[in-house]
Amino acid sequence: MHMFTMPEDNFNELNMDKQAVRHLILKHRKCVQRLEKLEKYYAGKHKILEESRENKLVCNHAKDIADTASSYFIGNPVTYKSKDDITALTDALETSGADEADGDNGLDLSIYGRAYEYIYTKEGDTELEIKNLSPKNCFLVYGSSIEENELFGVYYHAKLDSTDKVSPVYEATVLTQNYKYTVDIQDIDGPQGVIEGPVPHFKGEIPLVEYLNNKLAIGDYELQIPLIDAYNVLMSDRVTDKEQFIDAILAIYGTLLADEDEDGKSDEKEHKGIKAAMEKLKQDKVLEMPDSSKAEYLTRTFDETGVEILKKAIEQDIHKFSHIPCMTDESFGGNVSGVAMEFKLLGMENITKIKTRYYKKGLRKRLRIFANFLSNKAVRVDVSGITPTFTRAMPKNLLEISQIVANLWGRVGKKTLLSQIPFVEDPDEELETVEREAQEAAEQQQKMFGLHQNTPPDEEEDDDIKPKKEEKEDKDE
Numbered sequence: 001m002h003m004f005t006m007p008e009d010n011f012n013e014l015n016m017d018k019q020a021v022r023h024l025i026l027k028h029r030k031c032v033q034r035l036e037k038l039e040k041y042y043a044g045k046h047k048i049l050e051e052s053r054e055n056k057l058v059c060n061h062a063k064d065i066a067d068t069a070s071s072y073f074i075g076n077p078v079t080y081k082s083k084d085d086i087t088a089l090t091d092a093l094e095t096s097g098a099d100e101a102d103g104d105n106g107l108d109l110s111i112y113g114r115a116y117e118y119i120y121t122k123e124g125d126t127e128l129e130i131k132n133l134s135p136k137n138c139f140l141v142y143g144s145s146i147e148e149n150e151l152f153g154v155y156y157h158a159k160l161d162s163t164d165k166v167s168p169v170y171e172a173t174v175l176t177q178n179y180k181y182t183v184d185i186q187d188i189d190g191p192q193g194v195i196e197g198p199v200p201h202f203k204g205e206i207p208l209v210e211y212l213n214n215k216l217a218i219g220d221y222e223l224q225i226p227l228i229d230a231y232n233v234l235m236s237d238r239v240t241d242k243e244q245f246i247d248a249i250l251a252i253y254g255t256l257l258a259d260e261d262e263d264g265k266s267d268e269k270e271h272k273g274i275k276a277a278m279e280k281l282k283q284d285k286v287l288e289m290p291d292s293s294k295a296e297y298l299t300r301t302f303d304e305t306g307v308e309i310l311k312k313a314i315e316q317d318i319h320k321f322s323h324i325p326c327m328t329d330e331s332f333g334g335n336v337s338g339v340a341m342e343f344k345l346l347g348m349e350n351i352t353k354i355k356t357r358y359y360k361k362g363l364r365k366r367l368r369i370f371a372n373f374l375s376n377k378a379v380r381v382d383v384s385g386i387t388p389t390f391t392r393a394m395p396k397n398l399l400e401i402s403q404i405v406a407n408l409w410g411r412v413g414k415k416t417l418l419s420q421i422p423f424v425e426d427p428d429e430e431l432e433t434v435e436r437e438a439q440e441a442a443e444q445q446q447k448m449f450g451l452h453q454n455t456p457p458d459e460e461e462d463d464d465i466k467p468k469k470e471e472k473e474d475k476d477e
Contacts, residue, residue: 004028011151013176013200022185024157025170028139034114036123038219042066042111048232055243058237061315063229065221065324070160071203072345073352074106075393078363081385089381090372096130102140104132109355113217116140117362118155118175119207119369128373130366130381133208141211152176153208156185175201175208204372211362214354224322231314238307254293323347349392356390363388368410398422 004024039045041062048056077099081092101117108373137156143149146334156172174181174197181197198221201207213219221228287293294444319326325344342349365381374381412436419427 002031003148004139004141005148005225006141007153008145008149011143013152013179015074016174016176016181016183016198017192018183018185021154021172021183022176022187024139024141024154025172026187028154032136038111038113038222038425039136041221041225044303046232047229048236053236053240053347055236055239057232057239059235060226061224061231061318062221064134065224066107066219066317067323068324068327069220069348069352070103070106071393072112073109073355073392074350074390076391078102079389079391080386081389082382084382084385086381086386088374089367089370089383089386092128092374096128096370098366101130101132108132108135109211109213109359110220113213113219113222115211116155117209117211117366119203119209119366120201128370138208140208140339150206153206153210155208159184175206177204177206202373202376203369205206205365205369209365209369212373213356214351214358220324221322227314227318229319231311231318231421233312234307234314238311241267241307250295251269251298251299251430252289252295255289267339323351324349341453347416354390360388362385396450 004027006020010020043059044058044060044063046058046060046062048058071343080086080093098118098152103115105115112135114135116135116138118127118131118133118138120131121127122129133155138154138155141151153175154172155175156170159169159171168187170185172181172183172185174183176198178200179193179198180201181199183194183197316324325348364383367386371381371383401421405420408417415427415431418424418430418434424430
């Protein structure tokens with residue numbers, strides 16, 4: 001799926017070229033067939049289901065690859081770190097449903113190779129919302145210059161006529177840096193109708209964010225579809241051969257269960273004899289025949305070993321070329337060391353790093369939009385110093401990590417070591433807790449051994465003692 005571009009000189013956000021929008025939508029529709037195919041494979045609607053064969057098995061490696069890759073990439077929520085106070089920004093992100101949008105975006109990246117989100121304000125609401133949009137009806141348009149600046153974004157859907165049939169008219173929402181249009185796009189050369197616009201949206205940027213899976217926007221299993229089809233065919237034929245192997249034909253040589261008459265028709269008695277013989281064979285598994293005759297089953301040669309070798313080879317190639325390991329493999333079982341696990345996940349980690357780099361680019365735009373919106377409320381947030389942090393959803397050997405932290409304690413910064421522990425979400429807060437508990441423990445130890453400092457008696461204690469002394473002197477007198 002290529003990039004959609006147009007000359008920047010022809011662009012004016014206050015006077016949109018509706019015909020240009022129409023041409024871009026029609027151009028985008030030509031790419032939808034590829035996206036729909038990728039979606040079908042994720043949903044288990046594979047090519048084999050359209051073939052005329054006895055057995056049609058779907059082994060959905062596509063869904064397994066997409067789910068594993070997206071969970072590893074963004075299964076844990078994205079966190080944001082900064083030296084400044086960004087509480088207002090993080091609260092706004094949490095309210096907007098950023099975590100849910102990130103999960104949907106991660107799955108779209110694995111399936112389609114790209115993802116889109118729309119940042120908007122609900123009618124009658126003052127907070128921003130994030131909505132994941134399907135790449136099948138959404139795209140961004142860039143300038144044709146070397147900078148490739150974002151010009152506008154388009155989200156469209158086909159209208160329905162009075163009979164609920166899809167009409168050739170599209171209702172398109174066009175989003176520029178400052179304005180929002182709603183346009184009726186018809187497949188005709190001529191003026192296109194404007195439903196609403198331009199309406200200011202006060203986001204400071206195009207409120208449509210594009211995320212790429214890689215440079216070419218290729219999905220995680222897209223290039224492995226031929227291998228997936230081959231695996232489905234192999235498994236389907238395997239079941240068919242097994243059925244034919246079980247339903248073998250019994251061949252009898254040298255005798256007949258019944259004789260035919262001259263007209264080629266067996267009489268009723270002979271038919272009854274055949275039926276009785278077959279029933280006896282099914283029940284007793286015994287067939288009585290003359291000494292000169294023999295019987296055997298006609299079976300197809302079934303090379304189970306060869307089929308199993310081919311099955312494993314295709315399955316290994318699917319995971320090898322997608323760089324997504326099979327988590328049910330025996331090599332992932334047991335107490336595997338951290339280094340061994342890293343080597344097993346090296347391929348997936350490499351493609352995830354590429355995915356993370358492109359995703360951070362989209363996140364920076366999201367943060368800028370939120371910061372611009374908060375500035376309208378007199379809340380200033382500097383997004384330049386914010387660092388998005390991704391936490392991989394991978395198994396951890398806690399015993400091994402604890403030993404490493406214990407060995408390096410006092411040699412490496414405490415904050416750095418605490419950040420390596422999986423269940424520590426905020427190293428700064430955890431460090432404060434550790435230091436506070438250490439101080440409390442030291443004070444408690446001093447009290448136990450009488451090493452605490454003596455405190456002078458307060459005035460109330462002096463007042464209590466003085467009357468007692470005076471009372472004693474009066475008694476002595």
